[in-house]
Amino acid sequence: MMNYHHTPVLLNESLQYLITEKSGIYFDATLGFGGHSQGILKNLNPDALLISTDVDLDAFKFSKKKFNQEHRIKIYNYNFSQIDVITKIESLDGYNGIFADLGVSSFQLDNIEAGFSFRSEAKLDLRMDKSKGVDASEIINSYSEEELANIIYKYGEEKNSRKIARKICEFRKISKINTTTSLAKIIEDITSPKFRIKTLSRVFQAFRIYVNDELGQLEKFLHKSIELLTRGGRIVILSYHSLEDRIVKEIFKYETLDCICPKDYPVCKCNKERRLNILTKKPVVPSDDEIRINYRARSAKLRAAERI
Ligand SMILES: C[S@@+](CC[C@H](N)C(=O)[O-])C[C@H]1O[C@@H](n2cnc3c(N)ncnc32)[C@H](O)[C@@H]1O
Numbered sequence: 001m002m003n004y005h006h007t008p009v010l011l012n013e014s015l016q017y018l019i020t021e022k023s024g025i026y027f028d029a030t031l032g033f034g035g036h037s038q039g040i041l042k043n044l045n046p047d048a049l050l051i052s053t054d055v056d057l058d059a060f061k062f063s064k065k066k067f068n069q070e071h072r073i074k075i076y077n078y079n080f081s082q083i084d085v086i087t088k089i090e091s092l093d094g095y096n097g098i099f100a101d102l103g104v105s106s107f108q109l110d111n112i113e114a115g116f117s118f119r120s121e122a123k124l125d126l127r128m129d130k131s132k133g134v135d136a137s138e139i140i141n142s143y144s145e146e147e148l149a150n151i152i153y154k155y156g157e158e159k160n161s162r163k164i165a166r167k168i169c170e171f172r173k174i175s176k177i178n179t180t181t182s183l184a185k186i187i188e189d190i191t192s193p194k195f196r197i198k199t200l201s202r203v204f205q206a207f208r209i210y211v212n213d214e215l216g217q218l219e220k221f222l223h224k225s226i227e228l229l230t231r232g233g234r235i236v237i238l239s240y241h242s243l244e245d246r247i248v249k250e251i252f253k254y255e256t257l258d259c260i261c262p263k264d265y266p267v268c269k270c271n272k273e274r275r276l277n278i279l280t281k282k283p284v285v286p287s288d289d290e291i292r293i294n295y296r297a298r299s300a301k302l303r304a305a306e307r308i
Pocket of ligand 1: 006007008009029030031032033034035036037053054055056059078079080081101102103104105106128217
């Protein structure tokens with residue numbers, strides 16, 4: 001694993017938006033294999049500080065080794081929704097920049113044991129933090145047909161959610177669904193070859209988002225992060241599907257409002273404070289060249305905002 005190569009997505013664009021103070025304090029919420037953290041460090045002065053975290057133990061261990069000679073970085077194995085806890089542990093007041101590159105890494109997808117891919121046989125788990133919560137097989141083998149259909153529809157945006165949920169429930173009467181490939185086989189059997197990969201990706205994404213509560217953790221992280229940005233500090237988020245991107249867009253937009261009173265109130269009673277300026281009217285997306293070199297970048301969207 002020490003030789004694992006990962007190409008960070010939209011690296012230059014992320015750094016341009018993120019770094020305003022070269023001796024500042026920064027937070028990388030999704031350390032992964034350290035691609036963006038390394039880029040951030042390269043652009044900071046010797047007296048700067050970077051706090052980086054990853055909920056995945058393998059990513060944490062890998063990056064801990066990778067940066068063992070670097071005194072400007074502190075590495076955590078915490079969920080990014082605990083940014084406030086990490087900040088307290090470090091006795092910090094806030095950050096000049098907060099960055100996140102959401103989702104799973106290509107290592108997690110390529111690593112058979114991690115069980116994130118439908119292409120290779122592994123335990124049907126899908127948790128990034130294997131020490132917490134329930135795994136995907138428990139959900140798939142115990143939830144009602146309607147609950148399963150709702151998860152597949154809501155988090156996978158898959159229109160055949162009902163049909164897939166019905167098949168899962170028929171199959172599990174005969175045998176428990178405990179592996180990635182047994183779930184994949186059920187989906188493949190009822191999907192035309194043309195849509196197979198897309199459908200499999202959507203269903204696996206749906207259960208992954210659900211078991212990790214990815215959208216709930218993202219919301220918590222964004223609200224806490226805005227609280228923790230110093231004035232003029234930047235928040236930069238890379239997302240890879242519409243559900244995440246919508247949350248980022250809506251929370252940023254809400255934070256640009258200085259009043260949320262109903263329109264017919266003669267005077268403002270809400271005391272809402274405008275806290276952000278949006279820096280990317282439209283999300284920044286990778287160039288064709290970047291997508292050619294790094295296929296994972298194809299669906300990336302970068303949104304950035306500045307604390308007022
Ligand atoms: C796309 S990868 C990041 C890659 C990284 N930017 C790099 O260049 O190596 C996303 C990483 O975020 C981690 N992650 C996802 N959700 C998380 C969360 N809620 N808290 C902390 N880490 C999370 C995943 O485990 C994964 O390693």
